[in-house]
Amino acid sequence: MSISIKRMAQDLKLAVSTVSKALRDSHEISEETKRMVLDYARKVNYIPNPYAGSLTNRTTKNIAVVLPEVADTFFSNAINGIDSVAQARGYHVMVYLTHEQHLREMSILRELRSGRVDGVLISVAAGDGRDISVFNVLCDELPLIFFDRVCEGVNAAQVLTDDFESAYHATRHLLLKGCSEPVLIAPAGELSIIHSRKKGFAAALAEHGIRWDERFFYRCADDQDGSLHSVTALFERHPRVDGVVASVEKVAMQVYAVARERNIVIPRDLKVIAFSNLQIASLLDPPLSTIEQPAFEMGRVAATLLFDALIKKRDVRNERIIIPSVLRERASTAETYI
């Protein structure tokens, strides 16, 4: 434990408040006393408490990053992007994991109102029953930036990728490669990105003269076992499904596992494309076609906006930045001739 102000005051036979004021260079303290205190502080290697200043000016040099999970290539790369900016500005990154649970998300956001951080970057949890007022209250108090998964109706900046266009292109790709019964698989719960992807998926179908039907949209449980189970159920109920747009990486991996188990050959019987940032997509069997999101860049841009609000006091609330994703065609969606 570093030496405290109290201890220094004892050693110097001064009042605690005198030492404290001397360290803050207060005009109430004589130059002589200040010099004595500062010399002693240097001698005993006194380190000021970083939160001492925050009582008056309320800055902590901490930012919060609120995420559903970290064991996912999108989010881990986004953290790297955020960290690259935060470290350069001398800020500290506090990571809060919601595990896709709204109640946890809300309690985290309430806790963040207490002044522990200067600003918030958030990608919201899936699942239903969000209380939007928690976001609005927090936004009035702190700069808050949404990235990837946003909560509509909150007056805050958004950093997104082109979910509608990406889903449209992915679906069109499946249809052009010969699929006639593709499905979009998404995790349970209301998410802005899933809403956009669903619209993009339907637009591509419409273009091919296929009318939207709820059977094209399949919800998947959130946990590992549940999602394996959901994917198995999908293939049992809809044996004619010949294409999958997986809206999260994990779902694509479950589709691969279930296909292997049921002797469904990818891409011959089933073509698969996934929203994923897996660097090793090309080493899978077969190599997986992906919609690669600019995760690092989205994190970097979101953090930059936050520091613009914090440091330059710029009003960024109406900013809405869209960074496009890239479709990478691999063997899992190859055309097959029988």
Place this chain on the structure above:
Amino acid sequence: MSISIKRMAQDLKLAVSTVSKALRDSHEISEETKRMVLDYARKVNYIPNPYAGSLTNRTTKNIAVVLPEVADTFFSNAINGIDSVAQARGYHVMVYLTHEQHLREMSILRELRSGRVDGVLISVAAGDGRDISVFNVLCDELPLIFFDRVCEGVNAAQVLTDDFESAYHATRHLLLKGCSEPVLIAPAGELSIIHSRKKGFAAALAEHGIRWDERFFYRCADDQDGSLHSVTALFERHPRVDGVVASVEKVAMQVYAVARERNIVIPRDLKVIAFSNLQIASLLDPPLSTIEQPAFEMGRVAATLLFDALIKKRDVRNERIIIPSVLRERASTAETYI
């Protein structure tokens, strides 16, 4: 921004110090004034600054997790394990990424001395030139727990996996499957875990009558391009290499990529086993044999030790907990008959 004490004092026409003391339930303030201040604080939804208390008792309810990187299945799972304990105890997790750089690690550790956190969990950076004194100074001031990658000579608790035994079993596995020229590939720099794995590797060779030689140990550059280059150079210089123990996940992926490029067929021409927590190892082409480290559990146990030190004031510095890894045999190390 939440309403400040200063603002409340103005509204109530009281001195700031009176409001502050009333909120802290000081005996210097009358019961009547206290009631008035508290009623008003409730009415305007005043939130106390969480760091106000920390000036006197110096607790922040923050813990630091210092890691080389987050985009790696071992570390992201370890964070989940740490987070599971921290959230339950009402602590906040600050994540610091060193990107395997010692200078950055040292500056982070120095910064942590200033009282921003109550304790530290760390998995050290690779690379040479570590200044051990930075660790010793920090350990005198705060509870610090090493997990996975430790810095020897520092008086702090360690949570490890059985690196010697794992490397021994992995190497023995390669030799039993027919390899005669296996190599251990590790990232550059001095790391406790690599030291143990090297010894385990050599022990398995010795048991098979093969004398240790530096040609069996291959260092790999740290970044993506550099490491691809290193792996390519390895196969050019040592075309007889028929087995690889990859000490990090990324290296295994580079071996797969280079093998594919050079028409080296795994497992026929080259058998590969890796220290990795990739959940999708079985979906790779071919499925990758792994030494699966108990990442979540190591994070959970390390965090539990830290809270024992913080909350129960238990001296954990001599604890050394070893949680075994599991060898998962898959097609990448299958015996092949020509």
